[in-house]
Amino acid sequence: MATYMSLISRKFVQNSCSQSLLRNIVQLKNTNHIPQLRSKYASTYAGFNTRHRLLKTAVVVTGVATTGLCVWYGRQKLLSLRSVALCHGKGACISNYDQFAVDTPRELLKEDAARLKLTLYQYTTCPFCCKVRSFLDFYGFPYTIVEVDPIRRKQIKFSEYGKVPIVLCTTTDGKEVQLNDSSLIISALTTYMVTDNKDITNIISFYPVIESEAKTKRGKKAIDYANKLEIMLGRPGRTKRQKEEKKWRDWVDKKLIHYLAPNIYRTPSEALQAFDYISTQAGFSGWDQFVIKYLGACGMYVVSKKLKKKYELPTDVRVALYDAGHEWVKAVGKRPFLGGEEPCLADLNVYGVLSSIEGLNAFNDMLRETQIGPWYYRTKAAVKSQAGAAKERKMENSDSV
Numbered sequence: 001m002a003t004y005m006s007l008i009s010r011k012f013v014q015n016s017c018s019q020s021l022l023r024n025i026v027q028l029k030n031t032n033h034i035p036q037l038r039s040k041y042a043s044t045y046a047g048f049n050t051r052h053r054l055l056k057t058a059v060v061v062t063g064v065a066t067t068g069l070c071v072w073y074g075r076q077k078l079l080s081l082r083s084v085a086l087c088h089g090k091g092a093c094i095s096n097y098d099q100f101a102v103d104t105p106r107e108l109l110k111e112d113a114a115r116l117k118l119t120l121y122q123y124t125t126c127p128f129c130c131k132v133r134s135f136l137d138f139y140g141f142p143y144t145i146v147e148v149d150p151i152r153r154k155q156i157k158f159s160e161y162g163k164v165p166i167v168l169c170t171t172t173d174g175k176e177v178q179l180n181d182s183s184l185i186i187s188a189l190t191t192y193m194v195t196d197n198k199d200i201t202n203i204i205s206f207y208p209v210i211e212s213e214a215k216t217k218r219g220k221k222a223i224d225y226a227n228k229l230e231i232m233l234g235r236p237g238r239t240k241r242q243k244e245e246k247k248w249r250d251w252v253d254k255k256l257i258h259y260l261a262p263n264i265y266r267t268p269s270e271a272l273q274a275f276d277y278i279s280t281q282a283g284f285s286g287w288d289q290f291v292i293k294y295l296g297a298c299g300m301y302v303v304s305k306k307l308k309k310k311y312e313l314p315t316d317v318r319v320a321l322y323d324a325g326h327e328w329v330k331a332v333g334k335r336p337f338l339g340g341e342e343p344c345l346a347d348l349n350v351y352g353v354l355s356s357i358e359g360l361n362a363f364n365d366m367l368r369e370t371q372i373g374p375w376y377y378r379t380k381a382a383v384k385s386q387a388g389a390a391k392e393r394k395m396e397n398s399d400s401v
Contacts, residue, residue, distance in 0.1 A: 212224070247346075
């Protein structure tokens, strides 16, 4: 009995039992009141035992949570260091460590322009090609234009890419590098312009090809390019202005540009108007002009209906175009340009896309129904004057359109 009561006493001590309770146990140690004692203090003992279990559970949970937090924090620090390392090595530098970010001045220096000979393969009125031209013209890149026959495409038979725009870069040592996709072309040449990395082959490695299992109309695998909206600055983080620029460049590619075809080929007469402009602007012969105008107009009228359905545009497709114009004007706000005092890449992209339909009914209607006109003509003046070029590079580019 003594041993039994000693065990009970130690158990009560371990659970922080009160001193008075222990004295009662000692007094009753040699009596026959053990059953009464157990009954009297059973609920008290159970309560202390429950608290003890809860305390142990809380300690375990806290330990696990603390360990997990430490592991997560350590991993984030390693990722931070890896991100910084990638920025100085071969690989894509995409990071959210904005405390490192600064806005980099952009201008094309004379010596940088001399290192590259650029040839642009294009359709004159293709919105993607107009995006590239507006960028090249604004910064004063010297380049040569090769107009591609939109029906036969014989001028780009050398390329498996099979689409325009294509920019062929010839370096001073005679190496040729092909740049595909309008957004990639702009990002790669901006990286070349604003960083110390002048190896265009190395720059292109930051934009790897992504192949899809989906097939194109020609039976080839659909491809895209990773990081094509990124300017590889060689350091982590992006400023608020850089993030805004990227957001609206993406808006151009995913929204605005898809509203054009359903609008400019909305009716048979508008399709003929568009291809009459295309065939005369491109400088093709009389027979080629006839083929491009009538075959192209018929084909794109049909395509425009499919695009309208694909992008779920309203019955009156002009509404979507007007809404896009209102959205852009709101984003620019009271600033001269989205980029502030001078156009940024997003300004040049929006201008380039809209310049592809300048003079057509859709463009004139958009100017009448929205407030986009003043911004558009400010940007046009900046592009035509090569306002983004270094002072010694501001010269007339005889090959520009």
